[in-house]
Amino acid sequence: MSNAMPSIAQNMDSRCKEYWEKGYTVIPGVFDAQQIERFRNECNHLWLIPGLGDDLNLRTEFRRGSQNEYVLDRLDPVLDLSPVLSSAANDPHLLDVIDTLLGARSALLKCKLIRKDPGTKGYAVHQDFLYWTWLNVAPERLCSVALSLYDTDERSGGIGFYPGHHQTLISGPSDNLGGDCDPAHIDKSVSEVPLLKSGDVLVFHSLAPHFSGPNASDLPRTILLPSYCATNETGLYCRYYEREIKRRCSDVVGFERYFDRLAAMSQPAR
Numbered sequence: 423m424s425n426a427m428p429s430i431a432q433n434m435d436s437r438c439k440e441y442w443e444k445g446y447t448v449i450p451g452v453f454d455a456q457q458i459e460r461f462r463n464e465c466n467h468l469w470l471i472p473g474l475g476d477d478l479n480l481r482t483e484f485r486r487g488s489q490n491e492y493v494l495d496r497l498d499p500v501l502d503l504s505p506v507l508s509s510a511a512n513d514p515h516l517l518d519v520i521d522t523l524l525g526a527r528s529a530l531l532k533c534k535l536i537r538k539d540p541g542t543k544g545y546a547v548h549q550d551f552l553y554w555t556w557l558n559v560a561p562e563r564l565c566s567v568a569l570s571l572y573d574t575d576e577r578s579g580g581i582g583f584y585p586g587h588h589q590t591l592i593s594g595p596s597d598n599l600g601g602d603c604d605p606a607h608i609d610k611s612v613s614e615v616p617l618l619k620s621g622d623v624l625v626f627h628s629l630a631p632h633f634s635g636p637n638a639s640d641l642p643r644t645i646l647l648p649s650y651c652a653t654n655e656t657g658l659y660c661r662y663y664e665r666e667i668k669r670r671c672s673d674v675v676g677f678e679r680y681f682d683r684l685a686a687m688s689q690p691a692r
C-alpha cells in the first residue's frame with residue numbers, strides 16, 4: 423500500500439458524499455508507482471498467452487479497432503490467471519475503501535482486465551445493474567472499480583458519467599425496452615470523464631450510466647475492473663462466473679466468428 427493511505431482515510435467523508443450524490447467518485451493514490459509497474463508488467467505478460475485471440479476462448483472479448491478490425495480488449499475472468507492482479511482486486515485497503523463507500527462489508531463479485539489499445543473504440547452508455555438483476559440484490563449494494571494503470575482522460579477513452587442519474591434502471595429504446603438504457607432518457611447536458619492518475623481508483627454505482635470513447639492517445643488505457651457487492655455471502659465470485667460461463671456458451675459469444683471460419687472451410691475444394 424502506498425504512503426498516501428492516511429490522506430485517503432481522511433478524505434473518505436467527502437468521497438462518500440460524492441459517490442452517493444453523483445454515482446461515482448475517485449480515490450487518488452490507492453496504489454503506488456511500484457505496484458502499478460508490477461501490474462503493467464503483468465498485463466503485458468498476460469497479453470502474450472497463446473490462444474487469447476482464438477474465437478473459442480471464453481475469457482476474451484473483442485472490440486473494433488481504428489480500421490474496424492477486431493481487437494482483443496479484455497480478459498474476463500482474469501484473476502485465476504494472475505495472482506498479481508488478484509492481490510490488487512483483494513487489496514485490504516481497497517476493500518476498506520469499498521466497505522466505507524457501501525457502508526457494509528463487501529465481497530468481490532467479478533473482475534475483468536480491459537486493455538484499450540490506441541485506436542480501439544469505446545463503449546455505448548449502459549448501466550451495469552441491468553446485467554446483475556438475477557442476483558436479486560439491491561442496486562445500491564453493488565459497485566464497480568476502475569483501477570487505472572495509466573493516466574487516463576477523455577482523449578485516451580476514459581470512462582464518463584452523467585452525474586446523479588444512478589437512481590433507477592433506465593429503460594432501453596422502444597424496440598428493445600429490456601436492453602441498455604436509451605440515451606434519450608438521460609439529461610446529457612452535464613457529463614464528466616474523471617481524470618485518473620495511474621494508481622487512482624474510480625468507484626461507480628451499479629446504476630450509474632457510463633460510457634467511453636475510443637483511445638485517441640498513444641498509450642494503452644488499461645484498467646482492472648473489479649465489481650463488489652455488500653454482502654456476507656461467501657462464494658459470490660464463484661456463483662457469478664459459473665453462471666456467466668454457461669451463459670457465454672449458450673449465447674455463442676464470439677463463436678459467430680468461428681462459424682464464419684467453419685463456413686469458409688466447408689466450401690467445396692473441387
Ligand SMILES: O=C(O)CCC(=O)C(=O)O
Nearest residue numbers: 536545579580581632634
Ligand atoms: O473500459 C471502458 O472503456 C468501459 C468499460 C465498461 O463500461 C464496462 O465494461 O462496463
